[in-house]
Amino acid sequence: MRNSVLLLAMGMLLATGQPGLADDAELIKNTKADHEENGRWYTSDDIPTYKIAEDGTVDWPTFSGFRRYNAECFQCHGPDGAGGSYAPALATSVMNIDYYKFYETVVNGKQEVNAAQNLVMPALGENKNVMCYLDDIYSYLRARGTGDLGRGRPAKKEKKSEAFTENENACMGE
Numbered sequence: 001m002r003n004s005v006l007l008l009a010m011g012m013l014l015a016t017g018q019p020g021l022a023d024d025a026e027l028i029k030n031t032k033a034d035h036e037e038n039g040r041w042y043t044s045d046d047i048p049t050y051k052i053a054e055d056g057t058v059d060w061p062t063f064s065g066f067r068r069y070n071a072e073c074f075q076c077h078g079p080d081g082a083g084g085s086y087a088p089a090l091a092t093s094v095m096n097i098d099y100y101k102f103y104e105t106v107v108n109g110k111q112e113v114n115a116a117q118n119l120v121m122p123a124l125g126e127n128k129n130v131m132c133y134l135d136d137i138y139s140y141l142r143a144r145g146t147g148d149l150g151r152g153r154p155a156k157k158e159k160k161s162e163a164f165t166e167n168e169n170a171c172m173g174e
């Protein structure tokens with residue numbers, strides 16, 4: 001009996017199992033820290049994410065993301081990932097587009113230039129100050145997007161790990 005119910009459920013899954021919008025939406029919603037690698041947290045799907053302790057201490061990469069966001073994205077996308085008059089709220093975007101789309105947009109840029117508007121997201125793929133910290137920026141924006149991280153500068157942060165420093169130096173070519 002149990003087996004046949006299971007089989008039926010599997011059959012229904014197979015029948016509807018095209019990787020559709022619903023699946024993608026579920027995937028994008030998952031921000032849960034599952035494992036740590038080289039000083040950075042990842043979800044069970046191996047997507048960079050944040051980890052915030054009960055006392056509000058944020059992991060180093062997420063804190064780094066706050067700083068880098070403010071240096072590289074803030075002037076167009078507004079404070080706290082909340083959007084500016086010129087560019088959309090990235091804290092919302094990262095809950096709607098997936099990690100790969102986010103990455104691709106930053107590398108190649110995006111434009112909406114026509115009679116009604118003149119929106120240009122610059123291609124930042126050659127900018128090391130962005131690319132070496134893009135996973136940090138992503139984790140920060142995700143923490144803002146779920147609301148797990150409040151506005152402003154995170155008050156408490158983990159120390160920068162040696163592994164993080166090594167990767168950072170290798171990426172920046174120092």
Ligand code: HEC
Nearest residue numbers: 072073076086087093102105110111112119120121122130
């Ligand atoms: C010079 C202004 C400017 C800067 C700097 C800038 N952006 Fe943008 N960005 C834009 C504009 C304008 C758009 C909207 C483009 C459009 O709709 O075609 C945009 C769109 C995006 C999108 C797509 C959002 C969506 O919902 O589809 C992402 C992702 C993004 N920016 C990430 C970043 C990140 C990360 C940084 C910092 C590393 C950054 N941007 C810096 C102007 C900027």
